[in-house]
Amino acid sequence: MKKLLTLVFALLPSLVFAAGGSSVPLDHPNNDIRDKASLQNGAKLFMNYCFGCHATQYQRYERVATDLDIPLELMKENLMFDPELNIGELMTNPMKAEDGAKWFGTAPPDLTLVARVRGTDWLYTYLRTFYADPSRPFGVNNIVFPNVGMPHVLEELQGVPQPVWGKTTVGGEEVDAVVGVKTDGTGELSSSEYDAAMRDLVNFLQYAGDPVQVEREQLGIWVLLFLVIFTAVAFLLYKEYWRDIH
Incomplete structure (x- = not known):
């Protein structure tokens, strides 16, 4: 019972994270958790762009390396940023919850189970629908998660996404709204490459939420x-x- 309560409280930040607009049409990433190359790239993206704020504290480095066919030495050298860490340790990060709440308005949630809580379609669409919004604290907003408190940490890959305005129906009335994004071309990746990268990242998060799915x-x-x-x-x-x- 104690373990169950611990898990419930651990999920609460993820539920807050997932509270964005559910009425927006979602894109399907066509995940394949048997695709080891995709999972490896997703792990690399997660560790380099997400892990600074978000942990996957129910995973262990060694288990991830074994499941994704990553040699342990390669895992230590490239995906474990603290040389004092043991390969068998949980994938936590040093950010304190109170610091995260002070900087972002709420503590960044653990993402181990976010794909199971919110769904891969929502995650895939969310990661691809940030757009520039000078009125927001970090200068960005998000179509599926309006007034998001997270900066667009993947901007160097995507480029600066500009909003595309159009008509949408809200409460039976047609209103102007941001219906899409278009990047300015300054990112390291093309639009199709960025979409593929986000598929890999979501693929890794889906694996993180259920590592034994394939075996089961x-x-x-x-x-x-x-x-x-x-x-x-x-x-x-x-x-x-x-x-x-x-």
Whole structure:
């Protein structure tokens, strides 16, 4: 019971993080958590752009390296920024919750389970719909999470995203709203490359929320196969047992 309560309280920041606008049409990233190259790139993106504020405290470095086929030495050299850390430790970061709340208005949530809480479509759309908004503290806003308190940490990859205005229906009335974004071309990646990178990042977060999903699905196939064979054998045994009984 104590562990369950701990997990519930750990999820609360993620629920706050996920409280953005749900009425916005969401894009589907077409994830494949069997794609190790995608997961490896997603892990690299997460550690380099997200881990400074967001932890995945229910994961361990060694488990991630093993699952994603990353050599342990390579993991230590490139994805573990504290040389004092042990490869078997949990993926926490040193930011204090009170500091995060002071800087961002609320403590940045742990992201281990965010894909399960909010969904991969929401995450994929969220990461691609930041836009420049000088009225906001960090100069950006977000289509699916209006008045977001997070800076656009991936701007160097995407470039400066400018809002695209259009008509949308709210409460049965047509109003002007930001319906899309268009970058200024200053990012390191093209639009298609950025979309692919965000797919990889979301893919990694989906894996983080359920690391045994692939193994569970594979085991499920064997269980179903066993049940089919067992049922056939049991039926034949049943017929043999009752063959001479009228």
